[in-house]
Amino acid sequence: EDQVTQSPEALRLQEGESSSLNCSYTVSGLRGLFWYRQDPGKGPEFLFTLYSAGEEKEKERLKATLTKKESFLHITAPKPEDSATYLCAVQARGSGSNYKLTFGKGTLLTVNP
Amino acid sequence: SQTIHQWPATLVQPVGSPLSLECTVEGTSNPNLYWYRQAAGRGLQLLFYSVGIGQISSEVPQNLSASRPQDRQFILSSKKLLLSDSGFYLCAWSAPGRGGTDTQYFGPGTRLTVL
Incomplete structure (x- = not known):
């Protein structure tokens, strides 16, 4: 069974204080790993897709990296508007799994001014 | 560009009542469509x-x-709601074909409370 564990569950940062969120996964052959941002009461907003170990992607203050067992979402000099829940999901290879995303429970990030 | 709509945004229903949630996608043809549920303290769970x-x-x-x-229309239904059906229901779409490997994009969600 595919599993995704995100840590920490919650993280408080001061504005400008860089940090990283972790996503550990167990999957029988990774097809893709996805990062989403979710604001309270809204649907998840797509951030990144990573397909193979060593791959990195950046968007503004966010950078996602991938190894064979985990992914990190690095936040550089965060601002209060970066406050949100960040979700990680994996998609496995194999018949019957092609469409399914397995999500972690998310990391609630709060950035104080 | 593609847009995904869900309605209603919020719904309060008594136990045993029926349910119908609607999702529509604009700006694409033959998308793959998904229904997820997000319960408090749990990750998103794919339903259909x-x-x-x-x-x-x-x-x-x-x-x-x-x-x-x-x-481009996807409907989630129930004949008789249970208390355990409460949650945040999300519709998503991805590009057609390619075995569903494309990124899934989510709608704004429907908050369902069953009393």
Whole structure:
């Protein structure tokens, strides 16, 4: 069974204080790993897709990296508007799994001014 | 550009009542469509997905059903709601074909409370 564990569950940062969120996964052959941002009461907003170990992607203050067992979402000099829940999901290879995303429970990030 | 709509945004229903949630996608043809549920303290759970009109696959046995009467319309239904059906229901779409490997994009969600 595919599993995704995100840590920490919650993280408080001061504005400008860089940090990283972790996503550990167990999957029988990774097809893709996805990062989403979710604001309270809204649907998840797509951030990144990573397909193979060593791959990195950046968007503004966010950078996602991938190894064979985990992914990190690095936040550089965060601002209060970066406050949100960040979700990680994996998609496995194999018949019957092609469409399914397995999500972690998310990391609630709060950035104080 | 593509847009995904869900309604209603919020719904409060008594136990045993029926349910119908609707999702529509604009700006694409023959999308793959998905229904997820997000319960408090739990990750998003895939309920149903569809690769075409009338083609529905269920991931989790439950009190719910899904239908796709038109290419860009996806409906989540129940004949009798249970308390455990409460949650945040999200519809998502991805580009057609390619075995569902494309990114899934989510709608704004429907908050369902069953009393």
